[in-house]
Amino acid sequence: MSKILVIAEHLDGKLNPSTARAVSAAAAVKPEAIDVLVLAAQADAIAAEAAKIEGVSRVLTVARAENAHPLAAVLAPQIAKAAAGYTHVFGPSTTFGKDVMPRVAALLGTAQVSDVMSVEGSHSFKRPIYAGNAIVTVEAEPSHVVVATIRTASWPAAASGNGNASVEALSVDAALPSHTRFVELRQGKSDRPDLQSASKVVSGGRGVGSKENFEIIYKLADKLGAGVGASRAAVDAGYVPSDLQVGQTGKIIAPELYMAIGISGAIQHLTGIKDAGTIVAINKDGEAPIFEVADIGLVGDLFKLLPEIEQAIG
Amino acid sequence: MMKILVGYKRVVDYNVRIQVKPDGTGVVTDGVKLSANPFDDIALEEALRLREKGLAEEVVVVGIGPSDLTAHLRNGLAMGANRAIHVVTADAVQPLTAARTLLKLVEKEQPGLVILGKQAIDDDANQTGQMLAALWDRPQATFASKVEIADGKATVTREVDAGLEVISVDLPAVVTSDLRLNEPRFIKLPDIMKAKSKPIDLIELATLGVDSGDHLKTTHYAAPAKRSKGVMVKDAAELVAALKQKGLL
Numbered sequence: 001m002s003k004i005l006v007i008a009e010h011l012d013g014k015l016n017p018s019t020a021r022a023v024s025a026a027a028a029v030k031p032e033a034i035d036v037l038v039l040a041a042q043a044d045a046i047a048a049e050a051a052k053i054e055g056v057s058r059v060l061t062v063a064r065a066e067n068a069h070p071l072a073a074v075l076a077p078q079i080a081k082a083a084a085g086y087t088h089v090f091g092p093s094t095t096f097g098k099d100v101m102p103r104v105a106a107l108l109g110t111a112q113v114s115d116v117m118s119v120e121g122s123h124s125f126k127r128p129i130y131a132g133n134a135i136v137t138v139e140a141e142p143s144h145v146v147v148a149t150i151r152t153a154s155w156p157a158a159a160s161g162n163g164n165a166s167v168e169a170l171s172v173d174a175a176l177p178s179h180t181r182f183v184e185l186r187q188g189k190s191d192r193p194d195l196q197s198a199s200k201v202v203s204g205g206r207g208v209g210s211k212e213n214f215e216i217i218y219k220l221a222d223k224l225g226a227g228v229g230a231s232r233a234a235v236d237a238g239y240v241p242s243d244l245q246v247g248q249t250g251k252i253i254a255p256e257l258y259m260a261i262g263i264s265g266a267i268q269h270l271t272g273i274k275d276a277g278t279i280v281a282i283n284k285d286g287e288a289p290i291f292e293v294a295d296i297g298l299v300g301d302l303f304k305l306l307p308e309i310e311q312a313i314g
Numbered sequence: 315m316m317k318i319l320v321g322y323k324r325v326v327d328y329n330v331r332i333q334v335k336p337d338g339t340g341v342v343t344d345g346v347k348l349s350a351n352p353f354d355d356i357a358l359e360e361a362l363r364l365r366e367k368g369l370a371e372e373v374v375v376v377g378i379g380p381s382d383l384t385a386h387l388r389n390g391l392a393m394g395a396n397r398a399i400h401v402v403t404a405d406a407v408q409p410l411t412a413a414r415t416l417l418k419l420v421e422k423e424q425p426g427l428v429i430l431g432k433q434a435i436d437d438d439a440n441q442t443g444q445m446l447a448a449l450w451d452r453p454q455a456t457f458a459s460k461v462e463i464a465d466g467k468a469t470v471t472r473e474v475d476a477g478l479e480v481i482s483v484d485l486p487a488v489v490t491s492d493l494r495l496n497e498p499r500f501i502k503l504p505d506i507m508k509a510k511s512k513p514i515d516l517i518e519l520a521t522l523g524v525d526s527g528d529h530l531k532t533t534h535y536a537a538p539a540k541r542s543k544g545v546m547v548k549d550a551a552e553l554v555a556a557l558k559q560k561g562l563l
Contacts, residue, residue, distance in 0.1 A: 011476055071481065072444065073453050095474040099456045102409070102444035111410050111529035114439045128538070129437050133332035134341050137534040144529055179484040180453040183469065187477040196475065200562070224563070232493070242459070242494060243477045248438075249493055251475065257562045267331075274541065278562060280553065295544035298553050308550035313563060 002031035002122050005060075005083055007091040007100070008038045008050055009070075015049040017197045018092030018150075020157035023053050025150040026090050027158065028119035033057040036165070037082055039075050041068035044167075051165040053158050060170040069182035070096050076103035077174040083108060083145060087122070093149035093252075094196070105147035113138055113148040127151070131248045132271040152196070153254035153275045188241050190228075192218075195244060198227030200257040201276075203246055204239065205231035205269075207262020207283060207302060211239045216306050217261060223310050229253070231263045247272035262302050265290025282306075315371035316426025316485070318361040319419065320395065321412075321443075322375040323351040324386040325436040334537045341535060350389060353431025356491040359498040360461060361429050362394045369463045372396045374423060378415055380404050384514055391509035392501045398512070399423075403519035409437075410527025413445035418522045420450055425486060427468070432457050432490040443490035453483035457492040 004026040009016040019036065026034045035058045036050045043061035050059045060082065066074050079100070083089045089104060091097035093115045105112040118126040123140045125148065140146045195201060202224065204217035214234075221228045229246040230239065246253055248268040254275035261282050263269060270293055273279060281294035282302050291297045298305065326332065327347040334341055350358075361373045375390035377383045378401040387398040401415055420428065433440035447454035455461075455470035459478070462469045463485070472479045473492045547553045557563045 072456070073447070076448060095457060095472075098440050099444065099454070099474075102441035103448040103454065105441070106410065106413060106445035106448035109410075109527070111408055111527055112439070112441050113530065114441065124533075130326070130332040130341065131435065131438065132538055134334045135536045135538055136532045137536075139531040139533055141529045177451075177453070179487075181482045183480040183482050185474075185477060185479045236494070241477065242473050243475060248435075249432075257557070274538070278557075278560060279541070279544070280557070282553075291546075292543075293541045295541070296553060296556050297544060297546045298549070299546070300549075305550050309554060312551050312554035 002029050002087045003033045003085065004029060004031045004035070004088040004090060005086040006034060006036045007079060007089065007097070008036050008046060009092050009094060009096045010038070010040060010046045013042065013045050015046050016092070016094070017157050018094050018097070018152045019050065020053050020160060021152040021155040022090045022092045022150040023055055023158040024155040025116055025119060026088070027055045029088060029122050031088070035060055037062070037079065039067045039078055041065050047167045051167055052160045052163045054160070054163045055158050056163050056165040059165050059167045061167060062170050062172050066176050070100065071180050071182060072100040072103045073180040074176050075100050076107055077176060078172045079104045080107040081172045081174045082170060086145060088146040088148065090148050090150055093151050097149045101147055101149050108145055108147060110144040110147055111140065113140060113146065115151040116148050117151050117154040131268060132274065133267070151252065153252045188243055192221060193225065193227040195227040195229050195246070196251055196253055199255055200224050200226035201229050201253060201255040202226045202259045202261065203229035203231065203263060204234055204261050205263030206233035206237065208234060208239060214239045216303065220259070220306050220310060223313060226257070227255070231266070231269050260290050260294070261306070263290055264288045265293065316369070317372045317374060317423060318364060318370045319423060319425040319428045320354070320358045320361045320373060320375050320390070321416065321430040322354050322358060322377050322387060322390045323431070323434050324348050324377065324379060324383060325351045325434055328352055328435055334535050338534045338536060348386070350386065351431050351434045353433060353491050355498040356493065356495050357429040357431050358390055358393055358395065359496045360491060363496065364463060370426070374399060374425070376416065376419060377401070378403060378407055378412055378519065387514055388509050389501060391512040392505045393499065394505070396512065398514040400514055400516050401519050401522070402516055408528040408530060409439045409441035410445055410529070411524060412442045413449055414524045414527055415519060415522060416442070416446050417449045418524060420446070427485060428488045430488065430490050432492055443488050447488040450488070453487040454490070455481055455483050455487060456490040458489050459492050459494045461489055461495070
C-alpha cells in the first residue's frame with residue numbers, strides 16, 4: 001500500500017491552496033495514508049489549516065528559523081529525510097514545488113514526474129509535454145520512491161473543514177547549508193483575488209496597448225470580482241509585472257471564467273488556460289487563434305466593448 | 315577568474331506544431347526543424363555577457379546526445395562560447411541522468427557557475443538544474459531574471475508566483491534562466507566561420523561511469539483533449555446575456 005507525503009506550500013503564515021490540490025492528487029492514488037509536511041519558522045497556524053483538509057491523516061511540522069523562507073537548498077535535505085517510509089512525495093507544480101522537488105528527487109536518487117495531470121495507478125501518471133501539445137503516460141519504477149509535482153490546474157482543492165488530522169512535530173536530523181540566503185520578496189500589492197485560485201480571471205494582451213490602458217482590464221476585473229492576468233507579450237512590453245503572466249512559462253490556471261482581452265492566443269498562452277471552464281475572447285482580429293479555443297467570441301474594439309460590457313452587467 | 319558551464323540542449327523548434335503519431339508511440343520528429351532550447355540560448359547569452367564584463371574568462375557549452383549534435387554545439391560556439399563538450403549517447407537521457415552526467419563534467423572542469431535553461435521545451439521537466447545543484451551540494455537559483463556577480467557571490471532575482479524573489483548564493487552555484495533574463499544575440503556569419511576552429515571535446519557517455527537515472531518509462535503519447543468550438547456573439551449585450559445564462563455572472 002502507498003503512503004504519501006505532501007509538501008505544504010505557504011506564505012506569510014497562510015497555507016497556499018495548491019497544497020489542497022496536491023492532496024487531491026494524492027487521494028487519487030488511494031493510499032493508506034496522506035501526511036502533510038509543513039516546513040516553516042512558525043508552523044502552528046499553517047499546520048492547523050492543513051489539518052482541516054479532508055483525507056489528510058497527519059500533519060507533520062518542522063519549525064525552525066532556517067525555514068522562514070522557501071529556499072530549496074535548505075528545505076530539500078529536510079524533506080528527503082522526512083520522506084523515509086513513504087512510497088510517494090508530492091508537491092505542487094508551482095514555482096515553489098518546481099524549485100524544491102527536483103532537489104529532493106536527486107537527493108533520494110529517484111526520477112521526478114513533473115506536472116501530474118491524472119493518476120492512472122500508484123506508479124502510472126499522465127503529464128503534458130511540448131507545452132501541452134502531447135500528453136504522455138509515464139510509469140515510475142516501484143523500486144524507487146515516486147517524487148512528483150502536481151499540475152494544480154488539473155486538480156480541485158480537496159475539501160477543507162471536516163478534516164481532523166493530528167498535528168505532530170517532527171524532528172529531522174539534516175545538516176542545513178548556509179550558502180543560500182534569502183534577501184527579499186517583492187510582491188505586487190493587490191486586493192484582487194489571487195490569479196492562481198480565482199474563479200474568474202480577466203487577462204489583457206498586447207492589444208491593450210500600454211500600461212495606462214491596462215486600467216480598463218483592472219476595471220472590468222473589479223466589476224466581476226475577478227483576478228487579473230496577462231499574456232507574455234503584455235508582460236514583456238512592461239504593461240504589468242511578470243507575476244501576472246499566464247501561459248506555459250507563467251501561471252497555468254483553471255478558473256470557471258477566463259476572459260482574454262486583446263490576446264491573440266499564442267500556443268504558449270493557450271497552454272496556461274485550457275482547463276478553464278468558459279473562455280471568452282475579445283479581439284479586433286477575427287482570425288486570431290484565441291477564437292479557436294474560445295467558448296464565446298466577440299470581434300471588436302476592446303476599448304469600446306469593455307465599457308459596454310460593464311454597463312450591460314449592471 | 316571563473317569558468318562558466320552552460321547546458322545547450324537541442325529540441326524541436328518552438329515554432330513547430332507538434333503532432334502526436336497516430337499509433338501513440340511518440341511525436342513526429344522526422345523532418346522537423348531542430349533548434350537550441352530557447353531557455354538555453356538565454357543561459358548562454360547570460361554567460362557571454364558575464365565574460366564580456368570581465369567576470370568570467372571562459373564559457374563552455376555542453377550537450378548530451380547523438381553524434382550529429384556536434385553541428386548544434388557549433389551554433390553555441392558561433393554565438394560566442396570558447397569551446398564545447400559533447401557527451402555522446404545514442405539515446406535521449408532523462409533529467410536525473412543528465413544531472414549526473416553534468417556533475418561528472420563539473421568535477422572535471424571546476425566551473426564557478428553553471429547556467430542551464432529552467433526547462434527544455436520538449437519534455438518540460440524543469441528538473442536538471444535543481445538536480446545538479448543537489449548532487450553537487452551547491453546553491454541553486456532557479457527561474458532567474460537578473461544575475462549579479464560580486465565577491466564570490468551571485469545575487470539573483472527569481473520570477474516566482476508571488477512576485478520577484480531575490481536570493482544571494484555563494485559560488486560555485488547553479489543558475490537556471492527564465493525568459494526575461496536577457497535577449498539572446500543573433501549569430502553573425504563571420505562568427506560561424508570562426509566557430510569552425512573552436513574545439514569540441516567528444517566524450518562517450520559510457521566512459522563517464524554515470525549511473526542511469528532513467529527510471530521513467532513513457533508508455534503512451536496522446537494528443538490533448540480538444541476544446542469544442544464555441545459560439546460568436548455580435549455585441550456586448552449578447553456576451554453578457556450568454557454569461558448570465560451560464561450562471562457566470
